[in-house]
Amino acid sequence: MAIQVCVRCGEKTAKMEACGYCNRMLCRNCVKSCRKPSRTERLCICKDCWSKMETRKKYKAVEKKVEEEFEPRDFGRPRGRRRF
Numbered sequence: 001m002a003i004q005v006c007v008r009c010g011e012k013t014a015k016m017e018a019c020g021y022c023n024r025m026l027c028r029n030c031v032k033s034c035r036k037p038s039r040t041e042r043l044c045i046c047k048d049c050w051s052k053m054e055t056r057k058k059y060k061a062v063e064k065k066v067e068e069e070f071e072p073r074d075f076g077r078p079r080g081r082r083r084f
């Protein structure tokens with residue numbers, strides 16, 4: 001897997017997520033949250049877009065058909081429903 005550099009914080013990582021709103025490739029630290037509206041779709045929002053009310057509202061309106069949300073800074077404390 002190729003190592004890429006996050007355009008937001010400069011972090012080098014092999015695990016990048018694309019923000020569904022600004023379309024940048026970002027590391028997990030810069031991604032606020034991800035949702036799967038369906039089995040094939042995956043939608044992530046970065047922290048910049050999260051801080052904008054309009055984008056955040058759009059993200060919150062995305063229907064969660066598949067429950068999968070992660071909070072990168074909250075790994076030790078899972079909250080909400082889990083699928084396992």
Ligand SMILES: [Zn+2]
Nearest residue numbers: 006009027030
């Ligand atoms: Zn980053």
Ligand SMILES: [Zn+2]
Nearest residue numbers: 019022046049
């Ligand atoms: Zn974004």
